[in-house]
Amino acid sequence: MSLHDMNPTVKFLTLTFVMFGLALFYNPWTQLVIVVGTVLIQWMATNVSWKRWLLFLIPFLITALGTFWTTLVFGKDLGGETLVTILSQEVTIEERDVAIALSLRVLAFTVLSLLFMLTTDSKRFVMSLMQQAKLSPTIAYSALVGFRFIPLLKRELQQLQYAHRLRGVPLDTRWERLRHVPKLLLPLLAGSIRRAERVAFSMEARGFTGGKRTIYDRVEVKSSDFIWSGVFFALFGFAIWAGI
Amino acid sequence: MLKSWKLKEVVLVSVLSVVFAVVYLLFVHIGNLWAGLIGPIAYEWIFGIWFIVSIISAYIIRKPGAAFISEVMAATIEMLIGNAIGPRIILVGIVQGLGAEAVFAMTGYRRYELWVLMLAGFGSAVTSFVYTYFMSGFAMLEPGYVATMFGLRAVSGMVIAGIGGKLLSDLLLKTGSLRGYAISRSGNVHG
Numbered sequence: 255m256s257l258h259d260m261n262p263t264v265k266f267l268t269l270t271f272v273m274f275g276l277a278l279f280y281n282p283w284t285q286l287v288i289v290v291g292t293v294l295i296q297w298m299a300t301n302v303s304w305k306r307w308l309l310f311l312i313p314f315l316i317t318a319l320g321t322f323w324t325t326l327v328f329g330k331d332l333g334g335e336t337l338v339t340i341l342s343q344e345v346t347i348e349e350r351d352v353a354i355a356l357s358l359r360v361l362a363f364t365v366l367s368l369l370f371m372l373t374t375d376s377k378r379f380v381m382s383l384m385q386q387a388k389l390s391p392t393i394a395y396s397a398l399v400g401f402r403f404i405p406l407l408k409r410e411l412q413q414l415q416y417a418h419r420l421r422g423v424p425l426d427t428r429w430e431r432l433r434h435v436p437k438l439l440l441p442l443l444a445g446s447i448r449r450a451e452r453v454a455f456s457m458e459a460r461g462f463t464g465g466k467r468t469i470y471d472r473v474e475v476k477s478s479d480f481i482w483s484g485v486f487f488a489l490f491g492f493a494i495w496a497g498i
Numbered sequence: 499m500l501k502s503w504k505l506k507e508v509v510l511v512s513v514l515s516v517v518f519a520v521v522y523l524l525f526v527h528i529g530n531l532w533a534g535l536i537g538p539i540a541y542e543w544i545f546g547i548w549f550i551v552s553i554i555s556a557y558i559i560r561k562p563g564a565a566f567i568s569e570v571m572a573a574t575i576e577m578l579i580g581n582a583i584g585p586r587i588i589l590v591g592i593v594q595g596l597g598a599e600a601v602f603a604m605t606g607y608r609r610y611e612l613w614v615l616m617l618a619g620f621g622s623a624v625t626s627f628v629y630t631y632f633m634s635g636f637a638m639l640e641p642g643y644v645a646t647m648f649g650l651r652a653v654s655g656m657v658i659a660g661i662g663g664k665l666l667s668d669l670l671l672k673t674g675s676l677r678g679y680a681i682s683r684s685g686n687v688h689g
Contacts, residue, residue, distance in 0.1 A: 273586055313531070316533070320535065328640050329640070356634070393567070399509055400575060401578075439521075440670065447510060450513040451510070451678060454505045454509040458505055
């Protein structure tokens with residue numbers, strides 16, 4: 255019963271519910287329990303690469319830190335006993351707790367999101383949205399076309415770079431190439447728009463209509479999906495209790 | 499809502515969403531690094547970037563839903579290619595898309611002048627700010643600081659998304675690749 259097999263729509267709704275619920279709580283313990291619990295679930299029920307996980311997590315660790323000190327400095331005056339004075343700002347125990355809670359909340363959101371992202375296959379998610387959430391097939395298949403464009407775009411970007419270099423744009427160092435990317439956006443977009451039009455025509459030529467269709471690639475809702483939902487709701491309940 | 503759409507318009511929106519999802523993600527990381535240094539206010543002045551696909555799609559296709567669908571799609575793709583804000587980003591997309599869509603709806607999907615596009619950028623700024631206020635716990639920050647954040651985001655929405663979106667679309671129009679879409683039939687073609 256790995257989390258990878260959970261129905262993507264059910265997973266999405268469950269985690270979204272928990273995240274919205276979390277926004278109502280300002281207690282550090284609630285957030286901390288969610289962070290620890292989510293990492294534990296990930297450890298026990300998934301085979302996510304921790305290296306990849308950490309790589310995605312780092313930018314948000316920085317954000318959490320930024321949230322922590324801005325809440326301390328720019329936070330509302332909550333009164334109470336002064337703990338320390340930073341930049342001529344008096345920080346009370348209550349204010350420190352709110353700052354810790356807000357920055358832990360950033361982390362809680364991040365670990366929940368990463369859990370979803372790293373255990374969900376894009377194609378299966380779109381298919382599940384179409385089958386369970388009544389997403390229009392036209393949008394679903396257009397989105398899948400969009401995904402197929404990602405490697406094409408990468409290649410096209412490289413071709414454009416070669417073309418520009420031929421015309422004498424200095425693109426030798428990594429920094430020069432990076433700085434030149436905004437100038438490639440326009441030709442990249444123009445090319446993609448033309449290709450999108452061709453793809454749409456060929457979809458129609460092969461008989462694609464947005465109407466009723468039969469499904470080969472079935473994504474189903476199983477009873478284990480609800481057990482998983484239950485696990486996350488229980489964790490959320492425990493987190494609220496820990497905060498009281 | 500999709501009844502009046504041609505397939506090529508849906509595919510176009512999807513491809514624009516992919517391109518801008520990548521751009522969005524790039525700016526999330528720029529914003530994150532900034533935010534670590536100067537706090538959440540770092541995102542505010544570049545926030546308009548994250549509304550731009552709404553404006554461009556609506557301006558090119560000129561049909562109900564273009565602003566909304568493109569933003570939601572871009573957000574979804576952004577989540578799947580590596581934004582660790584995760585499922586929440588789709589809700590952000592919905593909220594932002596609704597703001598711009600509401601402005602276009604108020605004009606009856608008939609006016610696409612610069613001021614309408616700027617107003618649409620402003621619309622996204624308003625709805626997205628209400629969302630961030632709630633989700634990031636801005637109620638715990640000083641009201642003056644929060645007001646500054648909102649002001650920056652509103653200006654950014656109007657300038658980067660509104661003016662920037664129009665400029666980029668007009669440049670694309672000149673390349674001739676938009677010949678099959680509503681934008682090229684608007685008599686908006688200048689030189």
